[in-house]
Amino acid sequence: MTTAATPLSSLSADDLASRLDDARADYKALQARGLVLDLTRGKPGPDQLDLSEGLLRLPTGHKDSAGVDVRNYGGLEGLTEMRAIFADLLGVDVTNVVCGGNSSLTMMHQVLTALLLKGGPDSPRPWSQEPVVKFVCPVPGYDRHFTMLAEFGIEMLTVPMTPDGPDPVAVRALVADDPTVKGMWIVPTYSNPTGAVCSAEVAAELMAMPTAAPDFRILWDNAYAVHHLTERETKSADALGLAVASGHPNRPIMFASTSKITFAGAGVAALAASTDNKAWYLERLSLASIGPDKVNHLRHVEFFGTADGVRTHMRKHRDLLAPKFEAVDAALSARLGGLGIAEWVAPTGGYFVNLDVMDGTASRVVTLAKEAGIALTPAGAAFPHSKDPNDRNIRLAPSFPALEEVELAMAGVAVCVELAALEKLTS
Amino acid sequence: MTTAATPLSSLSADDLASRLDDARADYKALQARGLVLDLTRGKPGPDQLDLSEGLLRLPTGHKDSAGVDVRNYGGLEGLTEMRAIFADLLGVDVTNVVCGGNSSLTMMHQVLTALLLKGGPDSPRPWSQEPVVKFVCPVPGYDRHFTMLAEFGIEMLTVPMTPDGPDPVAVRALVADDPTVKGMWIVPTYSNPTGAVCSAEVAAELMAMPTAAPDFRILWDNAYAVHHLTERETKSADALGLAVASGHPNRPIMFASTSKITFAGAGVAALAASTDNKAWYLERLSLASIGPDKVNHLRHVEFFGTADGVRTHMRKHRDLLAPKFEAVDAALSARLGGLGIAEWVAPTGGYFVNLDVMDGTASRVVTLAKEAGIALTPAGAAFPHSKDPNDRNIRLAPSFPALEEVELAMAGVAVCVELAALEKLTS
Numbered sequence: 001m002t003t004a005a006t007p008l009s010s011l012s013a014d015d016l017a018s019r020l021d022d023a024r025a026d027y028k029a030l031q032a033r034g035l036v037l038d039l040t041r042g043k044p045g046p047d048q049l050d051l052s053e054g055l056l057r058l059p060t061g062h063k064d065s066a067g068v069d070v071r072n073y074g075g076l077e078g079l080t081e082m083r084a085i086f087a088d089l090l091g092v093d094v095t096n097v098v099c100g101g102n103s104s105l106t107m108m109h110q111v112l113t114a115l116l117l118k119g120g121p122d123s124p125r126p127w128s129q130e131p132v133v134k135f136v137c138p139v140p141g142y143d144r145h146f147t148m149l150a151e152f153g154i155e156m157l158t159v160p161m162t163p164d165g166p167d168p169v170a171v172r173a174l175v176a177d178d179p180t181v182k183g184m185w186i187v188p189t190y191s192n193p194t195g196a197v198c199s200a201e202v203a204a205e206l207m208a209m210p211t212a213a214p215d216f217r218i219l220w221d222n223a224y225a226v227h228h229l230t231e232r233e234t235k236s237a238d239a240l241g242l243a244v245a246s247g248h249p250n251r252p253i254m255f256a257s258t259s260k261i262t263f264a265g266a267g268v269a270a271l272a273a274s275t276d277n278k279a280w281y282l283e284r285l286s287l288a289s290i291g292p293d294k295v296n297h298l299r300h301v302e303f304f305g306t307a308d309g310v311r312t313h314m315r316k317h318r319d320l321l322a323p324k325f326e327a328v329d330a331a332l333s334a335r336l337g338g339l340g341i342a343e344w345v346a347p348t349g350g351y352f353v354n355l356d357v358m359d360g361t362a363s364r365v366v367t368l369a370k371e372a373g374i375a376l377t378p379a380g381a382a383f384p385h386s387k388d389p390n391d392r393n394i395r396l397a398p399s400f401p402a403l404e405e406v407e408l409a410m411a412g413v414a415v416c417v418e419l420a421a422l423e424k425l426t427s
Numbered sequence: 428m429t430t431a432a433t434p435l436s437s438l439s440a441d442d443l444a445s446r447l448d449d450a451r452a453d454y455k456a457l458q459a460r461g462l463v464l465d466l467t468r469g470k471p472g473p474d475q476l477d478l479s480e481g482l483l484r485l486p487t488g489h490k491d492s493a494g495v496d497v498r499n500y501g502g503l504e505g506l507t508e509m510r511a512i513f514a515d516l517l518g519v520d521v522t523n524v525v526c527g528g529n530s531s532l533t534m535m536h537q538v539l540t541a542l543l544l545k546g547g548p549d550s551p552r553p554w555s556q557e558p559v560v561k562f563v564c565p566v567p568g569y570d571r572h573f574t575m576l577a578e579f580g581i582e583m584l585t586v587p588m589t590p591d592g593p594d595p596v597a598v599r600a601l602v603a604d605d606p607t608v609k610g611m612w613i614v615p616t617y618s619n620p621t622g623a624v625c626s627a628e629v630a631a632e633l634m635a636m637p638t639a640a641p642d643f644r645i646l647w648d649n650a651y652a653v654h655h656l657t658e659r660e661t662k663s664a665d666a667l668g669l670a671v672a673s674g675h676p677n678r679p680i681m682f683a684s685t686s687k688i689t690f691a692g693a694g695v696a697a698l699a700a701s702t703d704n705k706a707w708y709l710e711r712l713s714l715a716s717i718g719p720d721k722v723n724h725l726r727h728v729e730f731f732g733t734a735d736g737v738r739t740h741m742r743k744h745r746d747l748l749a750p751k752f753e754a755v756d757a758a759l760s761a762r763l764g765g766l767g768i769a770e771w772v773a774p775t776g777g778y779f780v781n782l783d784v785m786d787g788t789a790s791r792v793v794t795l796a797k798e799a800g801i802a803l804t805p806a807g808a809a810f811p812h813s814k815d816p817n818d819r820n821i822r823l824a825p826s827f828p829a830l831e832e833v834e835l836a837m838a839g840v841a842v843c844v845e846l847a848a849l850e851k852l853t854s
Contacts, residue, residue, distance in 0.1 A: 041500070049489075049498045056722075059483060062476075071476045071690040073468070101528050102720045109715035113540050117555065117579060128544065128555050148714045152544060259717065263498040266722035287575050288536035290686065293529045293720070295483075295693035 005338035008425060020422040026415045027368065035373035037409040042192070042351035042397040044264050044317075051316050052262040052303070059298040070294035076282055078270075079297035086270040088307030089226055090256055092240050097272045098281065100292050104257040104269040105144060108219060111253055111271070114284040115182070115217065116152060121280045122250055123215040127182060128152075136174050136184035138166035140354060140382030140393050142192040142221070145185040149384070156384035157181065161191060163345075165198030168205040175211040183217035189236045190224035193382050193395040194354040195347025203237030208246035220254040224350040226314045227260060229322050233311075234349060240272060249274035253281075258300060260351065261310060261317075268292075268300050324398040324406045328353045331410030332417075341421040353396040354382075355413075361420035362391045368416035374409050432765030435852060447849040453842045454795065462800035464836040469619070469778035469824040471691050471744075478743050479689040479730070486725040497721035503709055505697075506724035513697040515734030516653055517683055519667050524699045525708060527719050531684040531696040532571060535646060538680055538698070541711040542609070542644065543579060548707045549677055550642040554609060555579075563601050563611035565593035567781060567809030567820050569619040569648070572612040576811070583811035584608065588618060590772075592625030595632040602638040610644035616663045617651035620809050620822040621781040622774025630664030635673035647681040651777040653741045654687060656749050660738075661776060667699060676701035680708075685727060687778065688737060688744075695719075695727050751825040751833045755780045758837030759844075768848040780823040781809075782840075788847040789818045795843035801836050 011019065062071050064079050077083065078099025087094040100107050116133075119126040127133050134155040137146060141161065149156055159170035166186060175181045186206070188198035198206075206218060220239050228234065239252040250273075258267035271281065304310050329346045332355070336342045343356045357365055362379035369376045377395045380388035396413070398406045438446065489498050491506050504510065505526025514521040527534050543560075546553040554560050561582040564573060568588065576583055586597040593613060602608045613633070615625035625633075633645060647666045655661065666679040677700075685694035698708065731737050756773040759782070763769045770783045784792055789806035796803045804822045807815035823840070825833045 043500045046496060046499075049496065052498075053489075056486060056489070057484060062480075062483070069473060069476065071479075071693060072473075073470045073686070073691045075692070103715075103717045105717055106715050113544060116544060117540060144714070151711075151714050259500070263722060264500045265502070265718050266498060266720045284578075287571070287578050288530075288533050290530045290532055291692050293693045293723070295690060296720070296723070 007338065007340035008421060009340055013426075016422060016426050020419075020426050023415065023419040023422050027372065027419050030372045030412050030415050033373075035408060035412065037373060037401060037405050037412075038375040039397050039401065039406075039409050039413070040375050040377045041400060043400050044260055045320065045400050045402070047320050048317055048399070049263060051313065055262060055299055055303050058302045059295065060302065062295070062298070064294070064298060070298045074291045075294055076286060076289065076291050078292050079294050079301060081301040082268060082297040083270070085301065085304060085307045085310060086256060086272065089310060090222065090254060090270070090272050091236065091238050092254070092272045096240065096274065096278060097270055098278060099297055100269045100271065102265060102267055102269060102293075102296075103259070104221070104223065104255040104271075107269055107271045108221065108255055109148060110285065110288070111219070111281065112148060112152070114281070118284065120215045120217065120250065121276045130180060132180050134178070134181045136166070136171055136181060137384055138184070138186060138191075139384070140193055140395070141185060142187055143381045143386070145221070146384045158384060161194050161196055163196050165196055165202035166206070168202050168209070171206060172209045175209065175213070175216060177212050179212040181211070182213050182215065183219060185219050185221065187221050187223060188239065189222055189234060190227055190347060190350025192223065192350065193352035195345060195350050195352065197234050197349075198237050200237045203239055204242050204246070207239060207242040207248055207251055216251060218252045220252045222254055222256045223260070225256055226310060227351065228314065228318055228349045229325055230348045232348065240274065244274070250277050253277055261313065262300065262303070266296070268297055321399055323403055325353065327403060327406045328396060328398050328410050331407060331414050335411070335414035336417055339418065339421075342417050351397060351399050353398065355394040355396055355417075356392050357394060357417050358421040358424060359390045359392045361417075361424055362388060362394050364420040364423065365394060365413070365416045368419060369413055372412055372416065374412050376413070434765065434767035435848060436767055440853075443849060443853050447846075447853050450842065450846040450849050454799065454846050457799045457839045457842050460800075462835060462839065464800060464828060464832050464839075465802040466824050466828065466833075466836050466840070467802050467804045468827060470827050471687055472747065472827050472829070474747050475744055475826070476690060478740065482689060482726050482730050485729045486722065487729060489722070489725070491721070491725060497725045501718045502721055503713060503716065503718050505719050506721050506728060508728040509695060509724040510697070512728070512731060512734045512737060513683060513699070516737060517649065517681060517697070517699050518663065518665050519681070519699045523667065523701065523705060524697055525705060526724055527696045527698065529692060529694055529696060529723075530686070531648070531650065531682040531698075534696055534698045535648065535682055536575060537712065537715070538646070538708065539575060539579070541708070545711065547642045547644065547677065548703045557607060559607050561605070561608045563593070563598055563608060564811055565611075565613060565618075566811070567620050567822070568612060569614055570808045570813070572648070573811045585811060588621050588623055590623050592623060592629035593633070595629050595636070598633060599636045602636060602640070602643060604639050606639040608638070609640050609642065610646060612646050612648065614648050614650060615666065616649055616661060617654055617774060617777025619650065619777065620779035622772060622777050622779065624661050624776075625664050627664045630666055631669045631673070634666060634670040634675055634678055643678060645679045647679045649681055649683045650687070652683055653737060654778065655741065655745055655776045656752055657775045659775065667701065671701070677704050680704055688740065689727065689730070693723070695724055748826055750830055752780065754830060754833045755823060755825050755837050758834060758841050762838070762841035763844055766845065766848075769844050778824060778826050780825065782821045782823055782844075783819045784821060784844050785848040785851060786817045786819045788844075788851055789815060789821050791847040791850065792821060792840070792843045795846060796840055799839055799843065801839050803840070
């Protein structure tokens, strides 16, 4: 972020009024262009999907290394070779890994519903039989995590997301004495939407902290474990190892998938957990599944070979994505740098840019953008019940549009951010 | 079943003793052969899986007819063309169909857990908040239906399965006055394991009958809708149409899949239901899924083209399966025909032969078979909590072994059935 410009807060009323006129003119010009652009959805672009086109001609065989016919029923925990790839990527033992269908969100939902209807291996009773269940939710966070909790009436207690992960002091204070606080969400690596990376220290605190609930769960959604945007490839904290070391092996349940590695809708999801948690999960799953799509597992195994094959592949994604993220930063810096009305951090991985605008103007920015043909994620989406208490957070998703569209859209967004701030400052 | 032989019950004690000696000698000879055969699992044979080998080179494109990139996220209800194929096969409108992942069992589990945690669109409250929930279970039936209910503590009330479907008088008596009876299972076409086909009349009664529960559900698991073993291709009863006609549109939820059409573990599952039920299901599903594997949908659409493509394909399965089912009938008839110690019906479709042996001997038959190297499904598996009150039911699954293995295994099973009966008659 450049800082050469004068902060708007130090401008005189006249200067602000004149600047507002300029911003209105710019906005009018923006509207006149008749854009139709979309920065709402963190999904891969077609060029990224093309990187995995080879999958469509695989697998060449239909047996795994043990000779099992992958076309038939069975093999609830997934193909061993596929599990080995995730084990390597997640830094866990292959015996702790289960590979499933095309969506880690589905596995999270299975775990949560099973905790509600049955309880975990260490639960006094099914969570649905508790008078109330609460979850710790770092904010801003992933909207689908929150809607899943809302569906089941689970109360959400927010804690701030710091650059090193959820504020461990705030988390500790919530979980220490209240046995109805049963769990928390975390996106540990390149978090959605702030891009924060949970440090080993924070992870260690979360795994070791005392909790009043004996069956406290940390749903560790490592959706972006290998989704680096720079050459410095961050290593995820070893949640399971830290949990075992601190005597809480059942605390974390890790999730990941190839959704943003191969085909977003046709990848392979994985879960990793302690021996007890895994046995518990498989027992629940055995009632609901005839086994995962092992053909798709073999397809991915043949495509990647090993975890290093995945890492090499991710560098091709990086080459396509990094320029789009640079374009976001450039457009925001160019117009908003130094004005003191917006903050953002260029993330080093993941799929989002977290933009904090002047308090009370995020909804207005989204509306202005919409009326100029630029779709943004609704303000507040990154908070429980979609309510941002400060109305300042906007999640930008630059992966899907083409680079020139990102540039156009972000130049427009910058106009809207400034206009909304000036409207507020002059009102 | 031939009837030339003398019923064992009319033999003298001496004749029975002599016959027992013969059967023991035959059993000893059987054991001496050192067989390793398995009739436990209703899964397709490798030759059946080979019929769909073309899938491994599909799809050739990656857009559906509306231009949607099937590789990316989204499209929760599945590819329209795939839904259209199921709509045709199930006799419903395409707007009522949702296509999902690789397992209809998973869709059934989703529906049941959602009913428990949220309740249906017409439920006074979530089922898990009822003091007790009961289900009507036609027996013998599908073991996985029963274990799913057992997982959630749902009480199972059994009714007899007749050749025309569940005994409607017995069902009606259970559901009319007890509001805790919330639903029932049914495999309407070529039922697992009896092969019964629910007639239009029985289906009409089930859809129209008064139920004390306002949110009564019939989980209509049409797993074998097009799995004919003869040229007379039975048409499934129109459950949804009958339900709409009788004013209970939300009563049935239909399930099907291509598991036993293409690849057992890598097919496409479908659900069909009323507008309200479908909207309710999709709303629940939206919390748990980023959309189904649309690449696999397109793969199947390209492979089949239309529902008629499926029908043609199923005749190839029939050609492979029918001889195995004939071998079961032939082996049982050859040794047991007319003895009055076993009953079976050669099914006209599906995957199983239901064998009822002399009361109190099914467990013994399974043990004898096991000790002769022939694995059979545990006695009682087709009943809730695996308890057959008469210990007479055995489910035979001849699809997976090769034809000569089926012949060998069934000749051995016939020996075991006779030996167990003679042991009992002489004890």
